[in-house]
Amino acid sequence: MVNTGRRERRKLETRRRLDEVALRLFLEHGYDGVTVAQIADAADISVATLFAHVPDGKEALIFDDGSERRAGIVAAVRERADTESVLDALERFFASRGPYSTKLPAEHAEKRDLIVETPALRSYARRLWHSCEPLLVPVLAEESGLAADDPAVLALARFVLEVPDLTGTAADPLAALAGVFEVLRYGWPA
Template sequence: MGRRERKKAATRQALADAALRLFTERGYDEVGVREIADAADVSATTLFKHFPDGKEALVFDQDVDREAALVAAVRERPTGQSVPQALHRMLLGEHSRRVHADPRFDDFLRLIDTTPALREYARRMWLRHEYALAAAIADDAGLPADDPGCRALAHFALEAPVLVRGSRDPDTALDRVFDLLGNGWTGTRAD
């Protein structure tokens, strides 16, 4: 790795670190991009060269490849396991794995939960994989790739993680969401 790329990566990391620190200290809406750029000793233009998707992207630095994991969860699920069950397990595992990996991950989640713009951005990051996931589901079920039912299942499954954030018990809430997707609405009229 050349000297140039190393400096580039260092600048990018300095920007992301400064942003996360300032955001958690004073709140997302109270910190401007010029201030973040100053803290990393670069100009605002440079910040946007490193993060073309804008201010929100500063928080979601690590862009791991979730798409492959999602498609694999559908394709390589064990016999007898339904598609919703496979996605459910995959999303649960992903979440707990991340919580245990980085101690700062809690602050990270709290920041996202309390900032509408970041929740929206997180949702859109998940939904970027909607098309690929829908295609994998359709292929598995022997339906055309743009089948609306498959698209709906992919869409709802990808939205589930964002939807259950803020619940008192997110894991149980996720159970309920995937129970709905797997078995349908089973509620009957009270009394």
């Protein structure tokens, strides 16, 4: 067990409080109706302290640092069953997340809906997905036997990382996800 120091515990507690306060305010007033100053005030900290904890601004208060999604997408490819294709593994990975999941607890569903309905948050989520590219490309190259700088590998990685943005706001996100992966598997119909 790692013994976290007092200072680190206080930083984690402040960040947790900021996340909770921001989400509550966003749900009550809409994302665009809340300022960084209002979040700091409601969390009883200064704006400077808020930015020390969240240098990317208020969008980052809704998301983690992206490390979980980067690790998750790589694990989906590397830890898939021998009988499962890379594309099937990636589709399964996305289907269990955010706009595609139908089994989210109410508090997570509210957060998901806020993200889907807020252009600034969708844009930030897109940047987080793009941050997966440097880790996904070598895995796709390894699995395909192609070089990491092969345009086919780069194209697949980039397109796959656009899938949440392309399908997450569809009327039926899961069906849209399936449709995009069908095109990836079988190509564009003649």
